[in-house]
Amino acid sequence: xxxxxxxxxxxxxxxxxxxxxxxxxxxxxxxxxxxxxxxxxxxxxxxxxxxxxxxxxxxxxxxxxxxxxxxxxxxxxxxxxxxxxxxxxxxxxxxxxxxxxxxxxxxxxxxxxxxxxxxxxxxxxxxxxxxxxxxxxxxxxxxxxxxxxxxxxxxxxxxxxxxxxxxxxxxxxxxxxxxxxxxxxxxxxxxxxxxxxxxxxxxxxxxxx
Amino acid sequence: xxxxxxxxxxxxxxxxxxxxxxxxxxxxxxxxxxxxxxxxxxxxxxxxxxxxxxxxxxxxxxxxxxxxxxxxxxxxxxxxxxxxxxxxxxxxxxxxxxxxxxxxxxxxxxxxxxxxxxxxxxxxxxxxxxxxxxxxxxxxxxxxxxxxxxxxxxxxxxxxxxxxxxxxxxxxxxxxxxxxxxxxxxxxxxxxxxxxxxxxxxxxxxxxxxxxxxxxxxxxxxxxxxxxxxxxxxxxxxxxxxxxxxxxxxxxxxxxxxxxxxxxxxxxxxxxxxxxxxxxxxxxxxxxxxxxxxxxxxxx
Numbered sequence: 001x002x003x004x005x006x007x008x009x010x011x012x013x014x015x016x017x018x019x020x021x022x023x024x025x026x027x028x029x030x031x032x033x034x035x036x037x038x039x040x041x042x043x044x045x046x047x048x049x050x051x052x053x054x055x056x057x058x059x060x061x062x063x064x065x066x067x068x069x070x071x072x073x074x075x076x077x078x079x080x081x082x083x084x085x086x087x088x089x090x091x092x093x094x095x096x097x098x099x100x101x102x103x104x105x106x107x108x109x110x111x112x113x114x115x116x117x118x119x120x121x122x123x124x125x126x127x128x129x130x131x132x133x134x135x136x137x138x139x140x141x142x143x144x145x146x147x148x149x150x151x152x153x154x155x156x157x158x159x160x161x162x163x164x165x166x167x168x169x170x171x172x173x174x175x176x177x178x179x180x181x182x183x184x185x186x187x188x189x190x191x192x193x194x195x196x197x198x199x200x201x202x203x204x205x206x207x208x209x
Numbered sequence: 210x211x212x213x214x215x216x217x218x219x220x221x222x223x224x225x226x227x228x229x230x231x232x233x234x235x236x237x238x239x240x241x242x243x244x245x246x247x248x249x250x251x252x253x254x255x256x257x258x259x260x261x262x263x264x265x266x267x268x269x270x271x272x273x274x275x276x277x278x279x280x281x282x283x284x285x286x287x288x289x290x291x292x293x294x295x296x297x298x299x300x301x302x303x304x305x306x307x308x309x310x311x312x313x314x315x316x317x318x319x320x321x322x323x324x325x326x327x328x329x330x331x332x333x334x335x336x337x338x339x340x341x342x343x344x345x346x347x348x349x350x351x352x353x354x355x356x357x358x359x360x361x362x363x364x365x366x367x368x369x370x371x372x373x374x375x376x377x378x379x380x381x382x383x384x385x386x387x388x389x390x391x392x393x394x395x396x397x398x399x400x401x402x403x404x405x406x407x408x409x410x411x412x413x414x415x416x417x418x419x420x421x422x423x424x425x426x427x428x429x430x431x432x433x434x435x436x437x438x439x440x441x442x443x444x445x446x447x448x449x450x451x452x453x454x455x456x457x458x459x460x461x462x463x464x465x466x467x468x469x470x471x472x473x474x475x476x477x478x479x480x481x482x483x484x485x486x487x488x489x490x491x492x493x494x495x496x497x498x499x500x501x502x503x504x505x506x507x508x509x
Contacts, residue, residue: 006501036321036344038466039223051322051342052363097483099490137345137358150349150457157461161469165476172480177490191504192497206504 007188008205010109018071019184025065026167032058033160059136066129073122079109080119086112106199117170124163131156220328222320237332238375239397240384242305243407243435244445245416246391249274249288249303256386257286260371280306282359285368286383289446293438304434304445305383305392308355308368310334312428315454316365318462319350325365332397332431333370341365350462352427352452370431400433407435426453 011019032054035044045054085105089096089112092104096113110118134144134152144152174180179193194202217235218228258265263283271278274290286307293300314334317326325340326347336347336356343363347356356365371381379385380394393403404421411419420439423429434448442448 036342038470039225039321039323040470042223042321042323045342051340055342055344056363097487099487135345137343137348138363141345141358146349146354147455149345150455150461153346153349154457154461154465157465157469161465161472164473168473168476168480172483175489176480176484179492190492190497191500192492195500195503196492196496202500203503 007190008194008202009187010183010189010194011187013187015072015075016184016187018068018075022065022068022072025061025068026163028061029058029065030160030164030167032061034164037157037160056138059132059138062129062132066125069121069125076110076118077122080115082112082115083108086115089113101196106203107197107201108204109198109201111197113169113173117166117173120166121163124159124166127155127159128163131159217329217331218327219330219332220314220317221324222317222326223323232330235330237330237397238370238395238431239332239400240310240370240381240432241393241395241400241404241435242432243391243393243404244302244304245407245411245419245435245437246389247288247303247305248389248391249290249301250388251276251288252386252388253305253383253392254284254286254288256382257368258284260374260382261285261369280355280357280367282357282361282364282366285366291444291446293444300437302438302445304448306355306446308334308370308432309353309427309452310368310370310431311352311452312430313454315350315352315427315458316347316356316367317350318454319346319458321346329372331375333372333375334431335369335372336365336367338364338366350454350458352449352454368432397429397431404433404435411435411437422448424449424452426451 031044032048034041035048035054036042036058042051045051048054048057085107088105089107093113095101095104131152133140134149135156174184177197179190180197183189191202191206194205216229216232221228257263263285265277265281265284268277270276275287277284277287280287286305289304289306291302291304293302310333312332314326314328317328317334320326321344322340322342325337325342326334327337328334341364343358343365345358345365347365348354348358356367358365371379371383374381381392384392384394393400395403401421401423408419408421416437418440419435419437422434422436422439422442434442434445436442436445438444441450443450
């Protein structure tokens with residue numbers, strides 16, 4: 001870890017590896033899934049070695065994502081429990097979007113937006129995993145009726161779009177809020193960043209509540 | 210390769226291009242299966258295996274005449290036997306099951322692989338195996354539960370209506386083989402005309418509900434049945450009374466697609482516009498200073 005004392009440690013190496021496995025599998029799933037979702041995007045199957053390969057490999061990447069995300073879930077869920085401050089923060093979302101965070105409550109490790117990303121992806125990935133098993137004909141064709149598979153296909157498509165939209169919000173927030181990305185690339189953030197965005201957490205980290 | 214020319218394609222799965230229009234609209238074909246004339250000999254099944262060079266592995270008997278017990282990747286047609294008891298009467302209903310070649314094919318609508326399913330201008334719906342990716346979406350799209358995915362090559366198979374024979378002016382193998390001429394083949398118009406003749410005959414013999422099965426819910430079919438009990442198609446081993454493409458499939462393959470892509474594009478554009486109008490959220494010097502003051506006041 002960095003010896004620089006002017007930074008605050010935010011993610012362990014294990015947490016970062018866990019995150020990036022999840023990130024990589026989610027991107028691969030989105031690309032292979034979109035290829036089979038919309039004919040205009042079928043060309044994306046070429047990235048995976050053709051249509052048959054895309055069809056075969058997509059569910060296995062899903063298994064990697066499910067296991068990897070489960071790791072993230074247990075790592076972070078207690079930090080993502082909703083508090084009264086989160087409700088206040090959400091009511092001031094307009095100010096946040098305008099880069100005006102004055103007067104908002106001091107936040108712990110995560111703000112309400114991050115918590116919504118966490119819970120949104122948790123629910124959607126659970127639904128995607130369940131519906132994905134129903135659609136995984138190679139192994140599970142015999143266990144469900146055609147009508148159940150039809151419903152699973154719709155649920156899978158809708159949840160995937162939801163997860164992609166949340167992913168866009170997640171990535172954009174990291175681009176928009178400067179100094180965020182290094183939390184996941186280097187494991188640490190600057191003191192200023194911590195003060196500005198997660199002051200309650202910062203106070204705990206430096207032992208000055 | 211598809212067995213008919215690309216000029217003869219009316220619809221192609223997962224494709225938005227306009228199909229070729231230059232040819233005069235050709236004759237639509239149909240197979241008419243007169244259930245009342247079928248003796249259940251399975252010559253059609255044998256002819257199908259023979260012509261298409263298929264071999265159904267030896268299976269098991271379930272105590273009925275159904276053999277094999279269901280459609281398989283190598284058995285594209287199967288006779289389904291039903292014992293229909295009403296009052297003191299017993300009727301042995303025998304239906305040759307297989308692809309109905311819907312005018313509005315649910316399999317083609319559901320297929321995500323461009324050109325894996327085509328509908329020819331003569332109405333035949335054909336699977337082009339080289340493009341098939343084995344996803345099983347056709348199974349979900351089909352209102353008749355017809356396509357079967359091979360466990361060997363993960364490709365979908367079903368009756369081709371002998372599109373290779375039809376393209377050179379021959380009738381399908383099953384029609385050729387039927388010893389009682391329960392299977393007719395010709396233009397759809399002629400087949401409807403012939404069915405009317407048969408229905409009149411059946412009605413004169415006491416089957417007052419005799420009729421033609423050409424379900425409008427899927428735009429009509431290019432395989433039609435003459436049924437003695439056309440008021441109750443489900444008597445015939447669960448032939449759907451009013452088949453339609455599931456609304457779930459319509460939703461999945463219809464409105465969700467453009468709305469989803471629009472939502473994703475909107476999210477991307479919104480982010481970009483936000484960045485260029487509001488700018489990045491940056492830590493100010495004063496934030497940095499206050500943070501340092503707090504941290505450095507900490508006793509070591």
